[in-house]
Amino acid sequence: xxxxxxxxxxxxxxxxxFGAALAAQTTTAYTGARILAGGTPAIENGVLVVAGGKILAxxxxxxxxxxxxxxxxxxxxTITPGLIDAxxxxxxxxxxxxxxxxxxxPHLRVxxxxxxxxxxxxxxxxxxxxxxxxxxxxRSVIGGLGCIVKTFGSDPATMVLNDAASLRIVxxxxxxxxxxAIRGGRVDSVYYRRPTTRMGVVWEVRRAxxxxxxxxELSLGAEAPPPNPGREVLARVLRxxxxxxxxxxxxxxxxTALRIAAEFGYRTVIEEAQDAYLVADELxxxxxxxxxxxxxxTRLEGPGSADGADPRYVTARLLADRGIPFVITTGSSSNAxxxxxxxxxxxxxxxxxTTALDAVTIGPARLLGIDARTGSLAVGKDxxxxxxxxxxxxxxxxxxxxxxxxxxxxxxx
Amino acid sequence: xxxxxxxSALVPVxxxxxxxxxxxxxxxxxxxxxxxxxxxxxxxxxDGRVLLRQGKVAYVGAEIPAEARTRARRxxxxxxxxxxxxxxxxxxxxxxxDLAERALPFTPDLRAAEAFDPWHEDLLALPQYGITAVGLSxxxxxxxxxxxxxxxxxxxxxxxxxxxxxxxxxxxxxRTAERPPSSLMGVVxxxxxxxxxxxxxxATGPDAAxxxxxxxxxxxxxxxxDTFAELNAALDLARDFGxxxxxxxxxxxxxxxxxxVQQQAGLVLGSLSPEARLEQLTLPxxxxxxxxxxxxxxxxxxxxxxxxxxxxxxxDRRTALQALTRGPADLLEQAAAIGSLRQGSxxxxxxxxxxxxxLGSALVAxxxxxxxxxxxxxxxxxxxxxxxxxxxx
Numbered sequence: 114x115x116x117x118x119x120x121x122x123x124x125x126x127x128x129x130x131f132g133a134a135l136a137a138q139t140t141t142a143y144t145g146a147r148i149l150a151g152g153t154p155a156i157e158n159g160v161l162v163v164a165g166g167k168i169l170a171x172x173x174x175x176x177x178x179x180x181x182x183x184x185x186x187x188x189x190x191t192i193t194p195g196l197i198d199a200x201x202x203x204x205x206x207x208x209x210x211x212x213x214x215x216x217x218x219p220h221l222r223v224x225x226x227x228x229x230x231x232x233x234x235x236x237x238x239x240x241x242x243x244x245x246x247x248x249x250x251x252r253s254v255i256g257g258l259g260c261i262v263k264t265f266g267s268d269p270a271t272m273v274l275n276d277a278a279s280l281r282i283v284x285x286x287x288x289x290x291x292x293x294a295i296r297g298g299r300v301d302s303v304y305y306r307r308p309t310t311r312m313g314v315v316w317e318v319r320r321a322x323x324x325x326x327x328x329x330e331l332s333l334g335a336e337a338p339p340p341n342p343g344r345e346v347l348a349r350v351l352r353x354x355x356x357x358x359x360x361x362x363x364x365x366x367x368x369t370a371l372r373i374a375a376e377f378g379y380r381t382v383i384e385e386a387q388d389a390y391l392v393a394d395e396l397x398x399x400x401x402x403x404x405x406x407x408x409x410x411t412r413l414e415g416p417g418s419a420d421g422a423d424p425r426y427v428t429a430r431l432l433a434d435r436g437i438p439f440v441i442t443t444g445s446s447s448n449a450x451x452x453x454x455x456x457x458x459x460x461x462x463x464x465x466x467t468t469a470l471d472a473v474t475i476g477p478a479r480l481l482g483i484d485a486r487t488g489s490l491a492v493g494k495d496x497x498x499x500x501x502x503x504x505x506x507x508x509x510x511x512x513x514x515x516x517x518x519x520x521x522x523x524x525x526x
Numbered sequence: 527x528x529x530x531x532x533x534s535a536l537v538p539v540x541x542x543x544x545x546x547x548x549x550x551x552x553x554x555x556x557x558x559x560x561x562x563x564x565x566x567x568x569x570x571x572x573d574g575r576v577l578l579r580q581g582k583v584a585y586v587g588a589e590i591p592a593e594a595r596t597r598a599r600r601x602x603x604x605x606x607x608x609x610x611x612x613x614x615x616x617x618x619x620x621x622x623x624d625l626a627e628r629a630l631p632f633t634p635d636l637r638a639a640e641a642f643d644p645w646h647e648d649l650l651a652l653p654q655y656g657i658t659a660v661g662l663s664x665x666x667x668x669x670x671x672x673x674x675x676x677x678x679x680x681x682x683x684x685x686x687x688x689x690x691x692x693x694x695x696x697x698x699x700x701r702t703a704e705r706p707p708s709s710l711m712g713v714v715x716x717x718x719x720x721x722x723x724x725x726x727x728x729a730t731g732p733d734a735a736x737x738x739x740x741x742x743x744x745x746x747x748x749x750x751x752d753t754f755a756e757l758n759a760a761l762d763l764a765r766d767f768g769x770x771x772x773x774x775x776x777x778x779x780x781x782x783x784x785x786x787v788q789q790q791a792g793l794v795l796g797s798l799s800p801e802a803r804l805e806q807l808t809l810p811x812x813x814x815x816x817x818x819x820x821x822x823x824x825x826x827x828x829x830x831x832x833x834x835x836x837x838x839x840x841x842d843r844r845t846a847l848q849a850l851t852r853g854p855a856d857l858l859e860q861a862a863a864i865g866s867l868r869q870g871s872x873x874x875x876x877x878x879x880x881x882x883x884x885l886g887s888a889l890v891a892x893x894x895x896x897x898x899x900x901x902x903x904x905x906x907x908x909x910x911x912x913x914x915x916x917x918x919x
Binding site for chain 1: 708711
């Protein structure tokens, strides 16, 4: 009696494991939902067909469900693309985002510090976020290369969309905070370093780019300078092959960030621009994209708190009205809400709902250069999507299931 | 023919005289006997004999020539079990301060051999735990600490053997605010650029020479790594630069199990304790099932406890004993010299009353290079009987 029973269990387990492995291969149709595909009007009573981790078909009720497909009824639900957080504060152990040994480390890759099992990924997944942009921390002036990863994977290599997506530059108080000149005490601390002032921070950026530019000009001549991985990264920024993400929260820092970028002629995104509402003219003239770190923030906690920025709820609407491209992120604020709630917050303060949703889906996808794969729901794209209980901008909305590459990802709930 | 009886009558007299002079007896063969002698994994002798000559295993069991058998001093442990001495693949033996060059993160060419203190009490305490050989390694506080050395304890002072692996570290103590690098990405970048500079021929000098040996797999690379991120970083380095990788600590090894198998990485586990998480306690059996080579490591005093706990949580005894002896010797690439009692191996062995993996079994004696360094000598028999007991060591 016991042996057949046990073998039954084994068979069942095997079948389950086999089923999980096959999930990516089988075809699944999600029917009856309202689909906000991104870039197109809402589809009522829509059908989303997924196979092999990609979107096979999407459209209204007329879309034929392939024979043999598993059908999941999603009536009353809303389906959106998986959300994208363009300035994600998690993903690594706390001390590993900042290389404090040097203030300018353009070639360091935050991917090398990434922990695929970090609890922040699980939290992001539960909140409907399927792709994130992780940057080095804010304790260095030029911290290094950011990476774009999906929020689920067994190995960093399987999660990565781009291992060198951006170069992080930080203005303001973070990089100089805690630094001091040697005045007795321990002399073996990394805090005995430049810069110690805002001026010093800017000087570090300017010197780094000046050196890189010099090297670039030299390399065109007969005598090439010795290779230097940091300078080569800066050269890529100068050549327009890599976008700088300059963290600048206060009005003066945003102005400085724009000025330095113009001085050296590189492309930058202004990250966590809390005071953007004060600098709208300059932002519009410079045609930069603005990352709004946590639109719900009224003041910053944590590393950014010393910058003297004065965030306002109205910022997102003002940028939308002025046609300044912006993306909503959670940023470095420890009080940030879930990404979808931040979009909701922007919508509540006057941003059109489609704009608010785009600012956490196709907007960041375009900015990060991954819109061919994700950010909206279209045939051939990655099947990264969320089934919401309500409209995602409804305060009651929860992510009922989150799918990455067609597979439902584990939730803790 | 006629004179031979008188000559053979002289032998015991001579031997007794030699035995009485003490140190000279070291030259004499020892015929070790016990109820159960584990020569190596899968080779055990029942009521076996092993002939030890000049600190090494000369013959095993039936191979022992009759003549040598009769002339050897007999050391018979009766009903006890004899196993090869335990090999601790990496340890600092209380010499941490002397084994990390704190001012510099990258010192692959420093030699632990030069910090070796043959009189250190932590070294001399090893035989009481059954440990007969250790990879004395630069501490994990340095990104590239240097070269480990094979060391052996003794009764009064230890002995130094050849240089072994190069020790790298990705764990938190190597990432310190006292000197760069302070982050994992900084550590990874430091190592990657160093190996890359060797590959492109830009780097020269003694540190580059060590890395080159590592890239040619003539020198194993031991990497301290615990977390998922650290383990992945170590495996990436090994893959990109063709290193013979052994991971040390590897708390979260389960998360990278397929990669360990695929890249044939070895593991030196940290100490297990009864209150450890089940996940940790069952890691050895998971590694064994996946076919990953591993050895028990960590604190010397807990080496046997770790193996016994692993057995309690499903590891078979043979594999557990292997992971105390031949396993770590293999990881050190010293299996010809230590880790078993095969012909030519050092006569390093431990005598237990009972199975060594039962914690109730007492450790009776530890012998290193054919000499008793800890515990008691058994009653001895043979030609030199009256004085041999005094001269056993």
